[in-house]
Every structure is written in C-alpha cells, then in structure tokens.
Amino acid sequence: MSKTGHRRTHGSKSAVGRLKSRPQFLAVRAGEQRKGRFFLLEVLDHGDPDAPARVGFTVTKKHGNAVERNRMRRRLREAVRLSAAFAMKPGHDYVIVGRRDALTAPFNELASQLTQRIEARPRNERSNGPRSRKV
Numbered sequence: 001m002s003k004t005g006h007r008r009t010h011g012s013k014s015a016v017g018r019l020k021s022r023p024q025f026l027a028v029r030a031g032e033q034r035k036g037r038f039f040l041l042e043v044l045d046h047g048d049p050d051a052p053a054r055v056g057f058t059v060t061k062k063h064g065n066a067v068e069r070n071r072m073r074r075r076l077r078e079a080v081r082l083s084a085a086f087a088m089k090p091g092h093d094y095v096i097v098g099r100r101d102a103l104t105a106p107f108n109e110l111a112s113q114l115t116q117r118i119e120a121r122p123r124n125e126r127s128n129g130p131r132s133r134k135v
Helices: 022-028 066-082 107-119
Strands: 032-035 039-045 054-058 092-098
Touching: 022 039, 022 054, 022 092, 039 107, 054 066, 066 092, 066 107
Parallel strands: 054 092
Antiparallel strands: 032 039, 039 092
16 A cells, blocks of 8 residues: 555556547547447457556546536546456457446446446457448
C-alpha cells in the first residue's frame, strides 16, 4: 500500500492503461463492437501482445447532465477495476461507451455483463464483397 492508503497496481497482471486522446478513441472505432444492455464495448487488437491492455470511457451528452455522465463513467471505471480488468487481453484497446441504464443498473449485474462482453469471442468478420445474393 502507498502512503495514501491506496493499493498500487504496478507490475500486477491486471494493470490496465488508459486511452486519453481523441485519435486513440477514434482508432478503436475501427475494431469490433460488442453491444450490451448498459454499454457498447468497442475492441481493437493493435497487434502488440507485449503491450498492456488499454481502456477508455465515454458517455455522450444525450445520456444526461454532467453529474449523471460522470457518475456513469465512475461506475464503469470501478467495474473494470474490480472485475473486468482481469479479462482484458494484452495488446487490445477497449472503449466503453456508457448508456443511460448504466446509471441505475445493479452494480454486480453491470460488472458481470462487462466481464462477459470482454471475454466474448470475436464474431466472424463479414466479407467486403457484394451483399446481394442475386446472380
């Protein structure tokens, strides 16, 4: 423990970096999207398995005033810290886009759904060919 009474996470397996700049967030949008009831999870494998996982949080203005948005972000951040960080794969970036229901959801349910979405297997990518089956 540090002098402030907080546990240090340096060197632990669950240490997760943070996405901070807009270009980092926008890069993750090109990856896979996993929808949940309380959030949208965007995942991008940036191809460096030695790099720690990084996570970013965002809540749009349509989901409430600043106080409510900050509360949603804090709840999501705590869910990642307590349970979901262990499921995050090294070399991946995660953006969690909060939804309004994250504000009132039971915390255990929020944390378990977040862990499930992070551990979910990637869906098969669609081909870039024509979508029509007509010949």
